[in-house]
Amino acid sequence: MHIAIIGNGISGITAARTLRQLSADCQITVISAESDYFFSRTALMYVYMGHLRWKDIQPYEDWFWEKNRIQLKKARIQSIDTQAKTLHSDSGEPISYDKLIIASGSQPNKFGWPGQDLSGVHGLYSKQDLEAMEKGSVGLQSAVIVGGGLIGIEMAEMFHSRHIPVVFLVREPSFWNVTLPAEESDMINRHIREQGIDLRLNTELKEIIGDGTGKVGAVITSTGERISCGYVGLTAGVSPNIGFLQGSGIATQRGILVDAYLQTNAPDVYAIGDCAELQQPNPGRRAIEPVWYTGRMMGENVAHNILGKKITYQPGIWFNSAKFFDIEYQIYGQVPAQLKAGEASLYWEHPDGKKSIRIVYDQTTSAVLGFNLMGIRYRHEVCERWIQGKTPLENVLQNLSLANFDPEFFPEYEAALLEKYSTETGRKIQRRAKRSLRSVLQFLKSSQA
Template sequence: MDAPPIIVVGNGISGVTFARHFRKNSTKPLLIISKETPYFFSRTALMYVYMGHLRWEDTQPYERNFWKKNKLDLLQGTVTHINPKEKKITLSDESILSYDSLVIATGSLPNKFGWPGENLTGVQGFYSKQDLDSLEDFSATTNEAVIVGGGLIGVELAEMLHSRGKKVTFLVRENSFWNNVLPKGESELINQHLLKHGIDLRLSTNLSEIIEDKTGRVKAIRTDSGEIISCQFVGLTAGVKPNIDFLKNTDIATNRGILVNKYLETNQTSIYAIGDCSEQQEPQVGRRPIEAVWYTGRMMGETLAQTLTGNKKAYRPGHWFNSAKFFDIEYQTYGLVAAQTENFEKHFHWKHPIENVAITIAYDQNTKQFLGINTFGIRMRHELFDQMLYEKKSIFYVIEQLANCNFDPEFFESFEEEILQKFNKEFNTEIKLKKKSWKVIFKNIMP
């Protein structure tokens, strides 16, 4: 009898990264099961398919023969139940499969909050390939769209619909865009940028009801102020939640997500969880229990592959980092920059008087230790900031090294001198920029 395989449930970045790295060090059979698509694709590229910048096949990083060549078996199906005691899973077609170890990497689902009409035709989130397909179907008969929830997915969806000439109304509960994450100056920068792009940004506005027409499709929404806004499509982008409903009748411990320890182990022997669906029981200081981010999913996959090939390794994500785009403004964040400063944290903020370029540097007001940085419109080197955070450098050191931190000064305008001038004035210092040094750069970016 053949040995049962390692089974991975979910073929997103977490599951596929695990499978690839597992295969580098083990010849054990491995099966990837996915409900969504038969092959792995880049989820962050979905918006560019809709906007016509990519074809669907361009989102798939690996050729079709990659999986067979690397002896990674694929199955498109839906897992409906897990039996940890017998080490078996049940699929929606009632077939039963045995596993050696089980890796759950089922990702996220868009949040719904019980709004009247949230299940009408023309109302959806934006996360999956199926969401892309349904959005495409609705687009031909959509002239007006409403987006509910002001986060990164909401901005992506606004840009997508705007690219097709749709009138977009964007409902944001907060009094400034994403101001639970971004400091005031940065949040206001994005407010103005969205408005300049023709997005009807409604701050301090909540959804009250989604109204249907005679066919069961959305025809309008009502806000909490009673205003009725005509629309043929509603995008629900008020965050995501772990996709774990299929675990309700199992002994696998869950909270918001699947509870795991630092080795990504659940409370059940030989069952692990990685990516958006997992919840750290003891998260690293400065990190959240659930982090639905591409980078963290990839790191979890790499880490667990080490453990299941004989090199038990704890998940240590290090310092927080992320990147995104707000239409044509690139955003990067390294370390921790609080939306509102409290206790010891202070911010140095610089914004270009005309262009959509800005930075905020967080530091300890007592020790001047560098805590984190947000950048808008300036592409910076992740590795350098990561090293500065590990070495607990001062904000003065960070300012001195701005030329080295700038990722592509040869192709874009540099703003180091303007930033330095404001910094010296605010801090009453006479710091000078260090000349760009490839030695310093490669010291930090080479393994």
């Protein structure tokens, strides 16, 4: 059986590795036009910043692929004939398959801005984007970044590392306020500006102006201001990379529609990762989730399904992590930007304005629903157990030391959080002393029973 995989990101490569672990017989071909070998996409920024070399973000040695009999083919798939089970690429060589996995990832959003195709206008997603940013940074006097998400903050930090002035255009009234509650969003506003970034809220891109040589020279904003720049970063989100599927008969909406087994409407065709859109996502999960760990989970899941062990995709409780310059961010469970009916939250912020803890809970049952952390680390497994177990808020507060990540090296803030809770409710809670790793493991083991 020949299994073809379009895309060599975390989803496609995890699928290939899992297939080989499960089967010594199948033929596996991974096809990508982006790079010769799989690399860690989340580490692109650290190559630009000089912390890592390109080879450092390739998790596997070059010999790994031949040893594991995973064929790599550098080509761009232009169309798919699902009836003949054939891929057509820019090399002109047709590729036949028995089973097909589409893991084509995302592409930066473009909204038809005048000048968006000028030289010096790029997103930050691919190896080619990194190369364009490297080239464009030579002699660069200033840059403009459009869009207030995680990719935008990464690009701002990248330019900042080379002392290149940045104007950051965010159309919302506060940074990432579609995801972050108001207090956390305002914290990041302050922190961005403290780094010397010119953050412009309530400001959109209207037009990109050329310099007369085919390169970007300035932008015009929604306020009518002209800002001179030599580079424009388009970071207003990403969308599934599915344009090449036109005429294939594979059903799509925003992404490639898949069922709980990650199978499309086309026979023997599956889709995973950023390009896949679940027809019936689990409660609390989105139909499309372009994050690293869901791509990895989908890759493992689809390999089992293709080889006959039918397993539905179950991503579990939502979690994510990121970094806003020096402030780490973690979320476990559901912490909406605006609380829903019947929800409440306990929020504490450190006086330095760079650390906070938010716990969202059900007002009726007091069951904890989610954790939002800024500048503080909690143990993923512990938070997940509390959410899965619908643990009451006061029980969580009493045992919060279980969640501390390496408490020997990081400060604890339970006392301040409990004081905040006492002030708001008038209820006193006696917290338990610091807990050892052994206590944490015992808790996790007992909660599984």
